[in-house]
Amino acid sequence: MSLQSHLAELEKKHKALDDQIHDCQAHPAVDDLQVVELKRRKLLVKEEIERLRHGDPPRLH
Numbered sequence: 001m002s003l004q005s006h007l008a009e010l011e012k013k014h015k016a017l018d019d020q021i022h023d024c025q026a027h028p029a030v031d032d033l034q035v036v037e038l039k040r041r042k043l044l045v046k047e048e049i050e051r052l053r054h055g056d057p058p059r060l061h
Contacts, residue, residue, distance in 0.1 A: 003052060010049045017042040 001009075021038045024030040 007049060007052055010045055010052070014042060014045045014049065017045065 017038055021035060021042065024035050024038065
């Protein structure tokens with residue numbers, strides 16, 4: 001997989017997580033822990049996108 005296609009996939013994943021967060025927050029019965037977990041995953045994806053764009057080596061989590 002090329003760097004550009006990998007970035008595109010990560011951006012799609014980031015957008016999908018953002019959509020999930022907005023959907024969850026629109027419903028009053030949503031578990032706050034679920035929203036926190038989605039935000040954490042979204043942040044990890046964003047950090048990976050930034051590392052790839054700036055040429056930093058990947059970090060192990």
